[in-house]
Amino acid sequence: MESSSTFPFVTSPPLPADWEQLYQNRSILVTGGLGFIGSNLSLRLVELGARVTIVDSLIPDYGGNPWNVEKIKDRININIADVRDPHSIARLVQGQDIIFNLAGQVSHIDSMRDPFTDLEINCRSQLSILEACRNNNSNVKIIYAGTRQQYGKPQYLPVDEKHLVLPTDVNGINKTAGETYHILYNNVHGIRATSLRMTNTYGPRLLLKHNRQGFISVFLRTAIEKGEIKIFGTGEQLRDLNYVDDATDAFLRVGVAEWTNGEVYNLGGDEILSVAAIAQKIIKTAGAGRLSIVPFPEETRRIDIGSYYGSYQKLREAVGWRPLIDADEGFQRTVDYYRENISHYVED
């Protein structure tokens, strides 16, 4: 049993200019690695020369898609397993330097319809992963994928990390428990852990095949298919966005920085856009689609949080992160990707 990582974590700020080189030849586990963010992160890690193992359950509807890693499939180890299974997780964490822990049920609507499955995946399996590390690889570092949904309806804007956590759906509650387990294991058991609370993230490899994983996914597919984008309410709710390469850059930065252990950071975007403006950008980029405003479906209205945008100042100060790809560029790259690969994202 290999329990001591020799990963050369950077022990004091700032990150050196060549910090990305630290990933070369290192063993990295990406849970949920066939999903949207996990696959983009794995692509970057392979470019950096890391030895990547992906664990993914490929549960239908959850975002895992083997096509996401088509370009690197011969250079990574793909292990199909459910993070709820403590036996496979106990084996998989061994020998890893860093775990990017992205496996999760991410649909807010699904969490309200089936709260127990969300609990199993977003609470219980996180404990399984952390217990596996405690017992089998206590020198590892884990970076957890949190979400702005944990804050619930903002009490002030921009939301910083001092904002109360008052989730408006079961998914937000369980993601919060999962995050807090990580911070607890960092503080009590010495398992290095950092959480990044992501905002609306978009880009190539986002799940498009159903409409329960966020409005950008729905808007993109509708525009590409020349349909009508239906906006709930007034379309005036504000959001910030991150292009996926910016999000994965944040994960890679905190992964090597010792002073981020035990901390929680917001991601966030510089452009604050209304939902209607985001739809219009997507329509313009795709050169297709049209817009209509419709009343909120009851099921969605009840967990809606109004306007949200976050402050990423704490993360910027910690590791020098800021988003580099603006919405025009990001949506162009996204539309270009789906033009070429659409068949792998709309069929079952």
Add this chain to the structure above:
Amino acid sequence: MESSSTFPFVTSPPLPADWEQLYQNRSILVTGGLGFIGSNLSLRLVELGARVTIVDSLIPDYGGNPWNVEKIKDRININIADVRDPHSIARLVQGQDIIFNLAGQVSHIDSMRDPFTDLEINCRSQLSILEACRNNNSNVKIIYAGTRQQYGKPQYLPVDEKHLVLPTDVNGINKTAGETYHILYNNVHGIRATSLRMTNTYGPRLLLKHNRQGFISVFLRTAIEKGEIKIFGTGEQLRDLNYVDDATDAFLRVGVAEWTNGEVYNLGGDEILSVAAIAQKIIKTAGAGRLSIVPFPEETRRIDIGSYYGSYQKLREAVGWRPLIDADEGFQRTVDYYRENISHYVED
């Protein structure tokens, strides 16, 4: 299936002088009703003329003790069942006007040793209870037993409800998820719910038979048995206390008050005492026992929160609650109770 409560909830503040009479002939379910607080609450409810059903799993070591309700056993319905069992819970919630939801795993140390059991009881079973109400009795009101442990290590004192929730143990994380489910079901599904975050509560019927349910329990038993009370650290950490009758009074008050729905309230005490001072009071009251200061055991030190006391101003303003029994009186009543009943609390 009986789904509509006719309970005459008070719709606007303040509570009328005779609010306790509202419980007469009403159907009340107390989960964890054979435990410390649940049994004291049930005793009061029987005095008020309520029809009380207790559900308790009697899991060894968890605080349930049939002797706690010896005096009222012929006037209540005792149903042995585990709140993790969705089938019995679905049946038991039917026809109830109010549910006092006190079932839980309460040991912080046990939650660190066996986080999965704590998760099952404090997260999963809470979802079971709420789903049972949503499907079978959506007019019920639920009062949830939260804990000051949810706040973790205080960032300021006294701690009010605006303080960040940053638990330092698995129990605190799971109790927080359980609480937030209640608030969510109130806001989204219209199941009336209020949470009371209790502080150190003591009094007759506190579990004494093992040392993992709080320091007051340990101090009481040690003094009664003429032993040496070991205080960890310096004994200077501050705490506030509630005598159990004051705590149950808070539950009864919010139970009838419509304007508390969806809200979270701290309980708290007027006397802020050091742990050493509490030990000395207990020794003086018992007329037995002695004090020693010892280093923190590692397992306890890692989840210790330092000094804590809370503000109960919000609850006072909402329902006129304040604690009435001071520590001298409370410990006297407690010691008197155990002098008469000790055999039922120290044997298995």
